[in-house]
Amino acid sequence: MGWMRKDLLTMQELEPAEIGLILDTAASMKEIAGREIKKVPTLRGRTVVNLFYEASTRTRTSFEIAGKWLSADVVNWSAAGSSAAKGETLLDTAKNIEAMSPDVVVVRHGASGAAQLLARALECAVVNAGDGAHEHPTQALLDLLTIRDKKGHLEGLSVAIVGDIAHSRVARSNIHGMKKLGMTVTVAGPPTLIPPFVQELGVKVCHRLEEAIADVDVVMMLRLQAERMTGGLIPSLREYARYWGLTRASLSAARQDVLIMHPGPVNRGIELAPEVADGPYSVILDQVANGVAVRMAVLYLLAGARAQA
């Protein structure tokens, strides 16, 4: 099957076969990272604009490297120091950027649905690089690729997602993707950080760390998003770290072949103890490397879909 969508906005809308196509394409892209000269001519003459309204190191750099390895011209735009700081609206900014004929706009924005809004307004391809607490599809795709690389398959695997589920677009995208591919998902965290009705996404809910991580194939620790905490959700960082931080001691409840994942940036000593983040079960840096491959795959597939529109 071929890729027919103009945009990549959510994991929720993707068919399992589409997820498979992106992962297979990304797996092929990984070979380029091992080359001495990391460049293929595929997207020569195409322009990718990174439109970032929120801070980002990993994701923006990852999209930039992905575009450059495919020979696209990559332009970075960030809200700080731009027309947005002067009060221009998201749509006006996007329309102005579109007037300069980009092929793909990669957008990160604090408002859920921002990427959908742009996708409807713009004729070029739009990639959601994180919209509020809604979705972050390329993160879920790189997580799935990392798990598939390490375990050899995805169907039937069990995953515990631990931490600030309520504010996490990473959790939401992963839950949608994992459920579609036949994986079992448990979410765990303090009750204030578990969204009500989350069971309707087909996940189990657990309120004890040791119970959640016992007997799963993958433990995905989420960043405690201090910038999205508006008062009273947790008593203190110290208490959170004590009950929900993954340490060598709490890890003893997990299986011997467990994978420890984290979307970054890690709050060392809060959700992840340094000895776990740097330990033998950690695949955090594999996730980052796979991020470039996944974004190369997405840019490649979207650049083709646009031409027939």
Place this chain on the structure above:
Amino acid sequence: MKPREKAQVLDETALERALIRIAHEIVEKNGGTTDLAFVGLRTRGVTLAQRLAERVTGIEGVKPPVGALDITLYRDDLGLKAAQPVVRGTEIPFDVTGKIVILVDDVLFTGRTIRAALDAIMDLGRPRAIQLAILVDRGHRELPIRPDYVGKNLPTSRREVVAVRLREHDGEDRVVIEEPEE
């Protein structure tokens, strides 16, 4: 629109003889197997490259390395089709620099695939030479490219399809000309 088989070009025996002859020509032209490496174009070129390498091993007793090249990222028609072609990945487990690379594909037609393959190999290093081995040369070149080793020269019309069927993929060793039904 099911393709209709018009004629058989090579049967199992003739295909095998063509490969043995090409293997001998490769060894003769290069004076042995020193620095020789095979790179097949996905999908059937890879199978043919493996078979040629085995025939060369049978002659010289040394097995040259074999790699698989996917030229999708180097195509000149990206964006012209409805959906992007599937990327299947390049696996070349040796350094091409200094090697005599024998590029292998099943059918040579416009030459555009070979142009892409040359660019793809050059991106991986600097081979001493690249030579082209083709099972069927069907003519209609659009670029100045010519093969060094040919299994069979086959005059065709543009609307005909040359189908190379190999045991590993299609359960039989055979080359046929097909024509799409109206």
